[in-house]
Amino acid sequence: MSDHHAQAKSSGCGGLCGGKCGSTIQDGVIKNNPIIHQVLGVCSALAVTSKLENALVMGAALVFVTAMSNAFVSLLRHLMPRRIRMIVEVAIIATFVIIFDQFLKAFYWDMSKQLGPYVGLIITNCIVMGRAEAFATQNPPLLSIVDGAANGIGYMIILALIAVFRELLGAGTLLGYTALSTAWYEPNVLLMLAPGAFFTAGFLIWIINALRGRKDV
Amino acid sequence: MNPTSPMVILVASILTNNILLAGFLGMCSFLACSTKIETAVGLGTAVTFVMVCTTTLNYLLYHYVLVPLELEFLAFILFIAVIAGFVQLVEMVMERFSPKLYHALGIFLPLITVNCAILGAALFMVIRNYNGIQSAAFGLGGGLGFLLAIVLMAGLREKMGYSNVPAPLRGTAVLMLITGVIAMTFMGFAGMITMQ
């Protein structure tokens, strides 16, 4: 859907995006999923995974920030003086993180409270910076937006997977609704605690590696 | 204002509220630089030093510049700029005056700018309403907590060099599981001290 949309848009904009959208999306969401493969950005990822809702909002923040900062870095890529490139990228990213944070504080106060410092920590998230540096400085704006959004979605999927596991088994609920009745299910509280996040992430990466039949290293 | 005594904040942020094991901050460098104890000690020390200084500095700038000007929303940019600037400055001073120290710690300094634990400490300081002394104590405790966690991990990884880990578990997966066990151990300190 978004593939089609972006392509249609790109042809209107003089082929800024070309035919690479599909592969860009696939790369970001599946093939090079940022958390699994580059093990980037795990830090802020885990803290918000005790509830599915928090993980989804965090994922949305990542999609927004990565897409927007990619767009602007890409627009400025020919103008940007090389020496201050990194600082410019950080400034652009920080601007969008602040906008998202302000928006949360104004309209989703409780969510903003629960996410605490972790929205601000998107600034140091290696995925955002990594995409700006590796992709947006080399590619046209529309394609960069698609790349940023795709990477953000890839991140969101992993966060959601971890959060589903933790919330379902740790509290017996999903998105706050009771999924496993306490009548017959005793929630495993360890999963709600910090070690539970580490274990879940470890097992998830293990399973994915095994499914992909990894033999190297 | 938060009434907790600085001493309690210091101990709590090392043990019960460890910035890495309970707050998930600084995971990237924790995973990347914990292969050898020597490297781990170097990075941990550098993080501790930078964290104490930048948390205090950020406290002063936030409460005496941003708050009076009602520009609190610029906090993220201010913190990241202070951290980057401070790290750069320390690197230059160190290279000029103490080449020996520079060789021991200097290589870690560029890594620290993007270490989320440093920025995280500044953000927590604001959220928890710490005063100046509490902020410094929190910075010190956070840094020492990171040092403790990364050195423990490095020690385990040095031993693990001889063990036969199943192929799909190698790398990040097994490190996550180990971190989980360490985090569980640290939870045993819960209730030993109380944050008031």
Next chain:
Amino acid sequence: MKNAVQTLIFAAVLGMASSTLLVTASLFTAPYQKANQKAEEIRNYLAALDAPVPENASAADLIAIFDRTIRQVERNGLECFEYRPDGADAPQAVAVAFAGPGVWGPIEGVMALEPDMETIRGIRFFKQEETPGLGSEISADFFLNRFKAKQIISSDGTPGFRVRKPGEAKGSNEVDGITAATMTSDRVGKMLDTLAKRIRED
């Protein structure tokens, strides 16, 4: 030289652009944020006092209800919030805030009493960082409801309050704690005991 000038101009323009963006965003969201901040504690006070609040009430609505029905008074050195619903002359309930150490961080809350200053009308914990799934259940309805209609004096008339081991609460001033959250339950018990004594002895 030319490069340096270019760099400076670029930095200046970018700085201007992003600060314009930020100031716009902040001006637009500031009133909502302020209201949210103020409404947060108010929401808990109203809930503890069992004051009727329309569903989906906005932050501004809550502040309006609070300002209209609640008056802050000092009784024997204790900050009390008297609740007078529209039309009532005498206070229908009185809320008192309390605070104390929890397991992971400070716990803050508010307790509302009936006008007799003995019977608990409601209780809320509005700030706590207790263990998720265990201690943090103190904010869950099932625990909060245990306090309703309990007393802050025991049957022989001495002021005090206790949170007992689950299943052991017998007296009129005792409630069951939370299973497996002994440390949080104990601390909440101590906090409320202190509060009860302060209310009754002052």
